[in-house]
Every structure is written in C-alpha cells, then in structure tokens.
Amino acid sequence: MDTTIDWGNLPFGYLPTDYNVRCEFHNGQWGPIEVSQSDKIDIHIAATTLHYGQEIFEGLKAFRGVDGKVRIFRLEENAKRLQESAKGLLMAPVPTELFREMCLQAVKLNERFIPPYGSGASLYIRPLEIGLTPRIGVKEAEDYLFIIMVTPVGPYFKGGFKNTNICIMREYDRVAPQGTGRWKVGGNYAASLGASHRAHEMGYSAVLFLDPKEKKYLDECGPANFYAIKDGKYITPKSDSILPSITNMSLMELAREMGMEVEQRHITVDELADVSEAAACGTAAVCSPIGEIDDIDTGKKYVISKDGKPGPVTTEFVRRLDAIRHGEEPDTHGWNTIVM
Numbered sequence: 393m394d395t396t397i398d399w400g401n402l403p404f405g406y407l408p409t410d411y412n413v414r415c416e417f418h419n420g421q422w423g424p425i426e427v428s429q430s431d432k433i434d435i436h437i438a439a440t441t442l443h444y445g446q447e448i449f450e451g452l453k454a455f456r457g458v459d460g461k462v463r464i465f466r467l468e469e470n471a472k473r474l475q476e477s478a479k480g481l482l483m484a485p486v487p488t489e490l491f492r493e494m495c496l497q498a499v500k501l502n503e504r505f506i507p508p509y510g511s512g513a514s515l516y517i518r519p520l521e522i523g524l525t526p527r528i529g530v531k532e533a534e535d536y537l538f539i540i541m542v543t544p545v546g547p548y549f550k551g552g553f554k555n556t557n558i559c560i561m562r563e564y565d566r567v568a569p570q571g572t573g574r575w576k577v578g579g580n581y582a583a584s585l586g587a588s589h590r591a592h593e594m595g596y597s598a599v600l601f602l603d604p605k606e607k608k609y610l611d612e613c614g615p616a617n618f619y620a621i622k623d624g625k626y627i628t629p630k631s632d633s634i635l636p637s638i639t640n641m642s643l644m645e646l647a648r649e650m651g652m653e654v655e656q657r658h659i660t661v662d663e664l665a666d667v668s669e670a671a672a673c674g675t676a677a678v679c680s681p682i683g684e685i686d687d688i689d690t691g692k693k694y695v696i697s698k699d700g701k702p703g704p705v706t707t708e709f710v711r712r713l714d715a716i717r718h719g720e721e722p723d724t725h726g727w728n729t730i731v732m
C-alpha cells in the first residue's frame with residue numbers, strides 16, 4: 393500500500409496510478425492485452441472517436457474488505473452494459489472474459505493504490521472504448537481501442553452523507569426519446585454540461601431531466617438514476633432514454649428483500665408531492681439523498697425531506713450495499729468478484 397497517500401482525504405478526481413491495460417481490435421478481432429505505464433494514447437487525428445463521437449465507457453469500483461480481500465462489484469453487469477453500448481454505436485463489443493481479465497489485471501497491477509478498509513475510499517475502475525479508424529465520411533470505425541484505467545477515489549460525500557437540492561428545467565434535454573440515453577456514451581455527458589452548469593449556477597447539485605418527448609415524466613439525474621419511496625413502495629422511472637443503472641438494479645433487489653414493492657414505471661412530476669424519500673443513485677455515490685426538488689418553470693417546490701436528514705430507506709440501502717461490498721455481510725446475490 394502506498395503510505396504517502398492521505399486516504400481519508402482523497403478527492404473524487406484523477407490521481408495517477410502505475411499502470412493501465414489496453415487491447416486493440418483490428419481485422420475483426422481483439423489482440424493481446426497490453427500493460428502500459430503511460431497515461432497517454434497516440435491516435436490518428438481523423439479517428440472516428442474524435443470527429444463522430446464513437447466513445448463509450450463504464451464505471452465500477454474495487455473495495456478492500458474487512459477480511460483484507462479485494463472485491464469488484466457487479467463486474468459482469470458492467471461488461472454486459474458495455475456490450476450493449478457498443479452495439480448501439482456500431483462498435484466492436486468487448487467479450488465479458490476479456491473485460492474481466494483486464495479489470496483484474498488493472499486492479500492487481502495497481503494494488504498499492506487500493507484504499508485500505510475503513511477509509512471510505514475505493515479504487516475506481518474506468519473502462520473506455522474508442523473508434524480509431526481515420527474517417528472523414530460518416531461511418532463506423534473498423535479499428536477500436538479498449539482501455540482500463542484505475543484511480544483511487546475518496547468518499548463521494550466529503551461533508552458526510554447529506555441531502556442536496558436538485559431542479560427540473562424544461563429548456564434542456566440530454567438525450568433524444570429513442571436516442572443514445574440507454575447507452576453509456578461520452579456524448580450524452582457533453583450534451584448535459586450546459587444544463588448542469590446552469591443548475592449549479594442556481595445553487596442546485598443536479599438536474600432531474602424529464603422524458604424528452606412529452607416532458608411529463610421523470611427520467612434521470614444527469615449521471616445517476618432516480619428513485620423515490622412512495623407509500624412504502626420503491627418507485628423508479630421506466631424510460632427508453634435513461635441508462636439502466638446497475639446500482640438501481642441492485643437497490644431494487646435490496647428493496648424487495650426489505651419487503652418493499654418495487655415499481656418501475658412512468659412517474660409524473662406532480663407525484664413528487666407524495667413521496668417520502670428521493671435519491672439519485674449510481675456507482676459514484678451509491679445514493680445521493682434529495683432534500684428538495686424545485687420545478688424552475690412552474691415555480692413549484694417539492695420538499696421531500698421534512699427533517700432535513702436522509703431518509704431511513706436510503707440510509708439502509710447505503711449501509712447494506714457498503715456491507716456487501718466490503719465483505720461484512722454475506723454476498724447472497726453473487727455480486728462480488730474477488731480479485732485477491
């Protein structure tokens with residue numbers, strides 16, 4: 393372990409590590425896994441990724457457990473989702489076995505950067521795939537580069553687990569109704585920067601985007617899915633324009649285990665008046681509890697949290713997921729891959 397790193401005060405940012413792993417796709421097949429000590433890539437200036445946005449990525453985490461073992465959470469689901477994203481953008485899908493092998497290598501090679509148990513920090517794993525072929529005409533690439541880089545990240549909530557306020561704005565969409573929202577595409581993030589910037593300027597932590605077709609139903613919170621607790625049920629949007637979050641998928645299972653009904657359905661904006669908890673969920677924060685949701689266009693303010701504290705269900709979700717990922721509670725679903 394690297395003894396010069398202040399594990400308790402890591403930012404959620406990029407800290408250079410020793411190695412990344414890479415694999416290239418040429419002539420219809422993936423080549424050997426390469427280990428690199430460089431954090432640079434050398435690509436053609438006309439590569440499709442630069443001009444036509446052929447870029448997809450993933451985000452997952454490795455944790456040092458109470459027993460000293462290192463676990464990666466739901467690796468197969470991330471591999472599957474990357475394959476879906478690849479199909480969506482006509483890119484070469486990375487086989488699950490290759491994805492797994494490269495994740496394991498990237499984590500093992502950078503073992504000294506895996507934060508210790510109890511620090512609240514983890515090793516963030518960022519796989520990404522880009523189109524390499526030089527093109528001026530719009531067409532998918534034939535050659536691809538798949539990279540896995542890792543970096544240690546601190547707890548998402550530096551000031552502790554607490555509520556933030558978010559807003560609804562109808563003047564922005566991040567994706568189209570049947571567009572790329574269901575895939576993890578870098579371009580979706582580019583398209584959301586303006587809206588997020590605007591929300592931050594107004595003092596909100598995020599935008600709760602509405603469905604881009606009717607602007608009637610809740611979609612998701614920028615880089616995280618949305619759920620709420622209503623009449624004791626777990627409700628989360630069903631939409632073709634949101635990314636299937638693996639955290640959300642896991643929370644739905646935990647909710648059922650906790651005896652709650654789970655509804656994945658259209659949720660209208662005015663239903664927010666009757667929810668007892670709401671949160672954004674994703675790998676970065678697990679659950680980011682929401683205090684208030686302000687509808688900028690109608691001026692309506694939905695106060696979700698009456699006492700200003702994260703609700704009991706959200707608090708329990710975070711506790712349970714953390715316990716499973718750190719080997720403190722049995723992994724009854726087989727969600728963890730043990731690296732070493």
Ligand SMILES: *Cc1c(COP(=O)(O)O)cnc(C)c1O
Pocket residue numbers: 451576612614615616617635636637638639640673674675676
């Ligand atoms: C990555 C991502 C999420 C969260 O997915 P997890 O698998 O839970 O990390 C949600 N929405 C969008 C748009 C994302 O890109």
